[in-house]
Amino acid sequence: MSEEKHHISSYTSHFLVLGALLLLTAVSVAVTSLEMGKYDTLVAMLIAGTKAAIVLTWFMHLRFDNKIYAIFTVAVIVLFLLVLYITFFDYSYR
C-alpha cells in the first residue's frame, strides 16, 4: 500500500485550468458562426475532447494519482470508441 504524500494542487493552478476551460468554451461558441461545412462537428468534438482531457488530467487528478487510473480511463474510452466504430459498420453501409 502506498503511503506517499498526497499532491496538493494550488489555487493558482485551479484558476489557470478554469481559465483554459472557459477560453475553449468561448472558442467553441465563436467557431459555430464560421461556415466549415462538415468539419463543424469535428471541430466541436475536438474542442470538447480537449476540455474533457483537461478536466480529467487536472481536476480529476489523473496526472498526480497512481498511473493505473489513467490507464483504465484511456482503456474505457478506447473501448467505447471501438463499440461506436463497429456500430457504424452497420449504419454507414446499410
Next chain:
Amino acid sequence: MSASTATASEHVSFLEYKGKYKGILGWILSTDHKRVGLLYLYTMLVFFSLAATLGLLMKLQLIAPGYTIMGPQTYNAMFTVHGIIMIFVIVVPGLPAVFGNFFLPLMIGAKDVAFPKLNLASWWIYIIGILVVLSSQFVGGWPDTGWTFYAPYSFRTPANVLPALFGAFILGFSSILTGINFVVTIHRMRAPGMTWFKMPLFPWTLYATAWIQVLATPVIGITLLLTVMERVWGIGIFDPNLGGDPILYQHLFWIYSHPAVYIMILPGLGVISEIIPVFSRKRIYGYKAIVLSSLAIAFVGYFVWGHHMFTSGMSGRALFAFSFLTFLVAIPSAIKVFNWVATMYKGSLNLQTPFYWAVSFIFVFMVGGFSGLTLGSLAANVHIHDTHFVVAHFHFIVFGGTGFSFMAALHYWFSKMFGRMYDRGWANTGWVVFFAGFLTLYLPMFGLGMQGMPRRYYDYLPEFHAGNIISSLGAILMIAGAAIVIVNLVRSARHGEKTSEKNPWGGKTLEWETDTPPTFENWEDIPSVEERPYEYK
C-alpha cells in the same frame, strides 16, 4: 498481529457466529462475505426451482403438437419469465455472487471483500429486483416479449412489460456493485506475496468478469430505461413510426448481452481450472495462457454482439465483421480446453463427484462451442436462426457451461461452506441421471432446429414430433437428476456427516488453509504467499 488479541469467539465458525443481530436478521443484515454468498445461494435455489419448473411445463406442452397443457399466450408468458429469471436472477449473478463472494476473499487471503456493506446492499437490490419482476403477477399479468424485450413489440404489446423491464434494470445495479467490489478487492486486498501471477485462476476469471459487469451492465440499464420511456411517453427512439430504428435496440441490447454471456461462462471456466489440477494431482498446464485467454475473452467478447442479429437487416459489411470477430473469440476458449486436457494427461486422477461434473462440463462446453461456430458462420446462420438449434446451443453453453460448473463448484467446496459432507453415492447418482437427462433433452433440439422447427412457438408441425418426444422425456429425466442432486445437498447441509477436515481434496490454494467452516474473519493471521498456485511435486 499478536496472538493475545485473539479471543475465543474468533474460533467460532461463521455459521454459528453471533453478531449484533440474532436469528434470521443475523443473516439478512450480515456483511460477512460468506453469509452474503450463502444468501445468494439460497435465493437462487428457490428461483432456479421456479424457473426450472416453468421450463419443464414448456417441455410438457411440446410433447405433442397442438394444445396439450397450455395455450399460446401462457406459453409466451412462460418462456419470457423462464428466460428473465434464468438469465438475470440465476446465471448472470450465479457463480460470482455465490462462490465469488464466499471464496474470493478466502482464495486471496483477505478478511472480507473491499466494501462489505455495499456487498450486502447488492443482495438487497437483487431481492428488490426479483420482487419487482414477480410483481407482474399482481399488477396486470406476465410479459410475453421473451427475455430480450425486442423493440417495437416490447412497447406495443398489450401485455404487462413494465415491471419486468424495471426489475431487470434494478438487477443490473446489483451486478455492477458486485463487479466494483470484486475489482477493488482483487486490486487492494491480496495477501502479502500474492503477486498477480501467483493468484489462483478462479479469482482471475472473477476479475475479468467483474470488469465486464462494470463496463457492460450500464448498457442494458440505459436500454431498458429507454424502452420504459418509449412505452410510457413515446419518445420515438426505438419506434419506427416516429423515426426510430428497432435494429438499434438490438445493437444496444446485445452490446450488453453478448458480454453478459461471458459474465456467465468465465467464472465457470475459472472453477474448472481450479478443479482439474486438484483432481489430477498436477500443476495446471499453461497457467499464464489461461489467465491471458480469460482477459482476451472478456475483451474480444465486446465486439461480437452483431452475431445475434445476422438476419435483422444489418449491412453486409457489418455481417462480415461480426462473423469474423466471432470466430476470433473461439480461440481463447479453445486454448482453455487444451490446457485442461493437457493438465489431466498423465495425471493421477482422483475420480470424485466434483471431477465428474468438471469433465462433463468440458464435454458440454465443447458441444456448445462448436454449435456456436456453426451459428457464427453467416450462411448456416440464415438457415438455423431462431430455430431450436439456437435453443440447444445456448442451453449447452449457459446451462451446460454455467450450470455444470456451478454444480462442480458446489460439490468441490461444499464441506468448506457447511462443515458437513454430502452423501457421495447419491451425489454421483444424481450426476449420472442429470447428465443423461441433459443430453436427451438438448441434443435432439439440434436436429429439430436443422429441420426448421422455430423457437418460441407453443405448437409445431407433426414432422417434428419424434424429436420433441425424446426431448421432453429428457427434460423429465434431467429434472429428476436435478432433484436428486439438490435434495442430497440440502439434506447434507443440515444433517450430513460433520467434518472439520481443512483440505479434503488436497487443494493447494489458500481457501483450503482456513478452518472448516471458516471463522468469522477467515484468518487469525493473514497468510503470506510464496509459491505459485497448483504446485504439485
Next chain:
Amino acid sequence: MEKNTEHTTHVHRDDEGDKLGMWLFIFTELLLFGMLFLIYAVYRFRNPVAFQLGGEELDVFIGTFNTVILLISSATVAMSITAIQRGNKKQALMLLGVTLFIAVVFLVNKYFEWGAKIEYGFYPGSEALMELGHGTILFFGLYYVMSGIHAIHILIGIGLFIYVVRQIQTEKIHSTDYIWLENTGLYWHLVDLIWIFLFPLFYLIH
C-alpha cells in the same frame, strides 16, 4: 466510516481502494452516457438536416451560461479539496457552498428552458412535435432524455454535497480523512464531463 461494535475488527480504511471503487463507478456512468451518445450519433447520421434545425431551436445563451457555471463549479470543488488538505475548513465549506448554489442555479435554468418548450407544446409525445418530421421527433426525444438524465445526476450531486458539507461541519471529514469529499468531487467532475459533450452536440449545431 461509522463505528460498529460488531465489525470493529473488520473496518479497514483504504482510501486508495475507495477511490478505485469510485473510478469504476465513473466508468459505468461513462458507458451509460456513452450509449446515449451512440444513439445520438446514429440518428444524427441518418437525419443531419433535422438535427441541425432542431439545434437552432435551442437557446445558445442559456446553454453557454450553464456550461460556464458548471465549469466554475468544477473548479470550486477542486479548490475545496485543496482547502481541506490544507486544513482550512471554513474555506472548504465556502467553496462547497458556491458549488451547491451553482448546481441549484443550473437546475433552475433547466427548469425555465424545459418549461418554455413544454409551454410551446414541444415535449415527448406532444401533438405539436408529432406533426413534425421523424428527425425532429428524435432530436427532441434525445434532448429531453439526455439532458434529463444529466439533470438527475445533478440532483444526486446536490444530495452528495449536502452530505459532505455536514460531514465537514461535524469534523468527520478533515485534513487527513477526506476521501468522501474527493470521491464526491470526482462524481461532480463526471457530471461536468458529460455536459462538456452535451453542450456542443445540442446547442452548437447549425
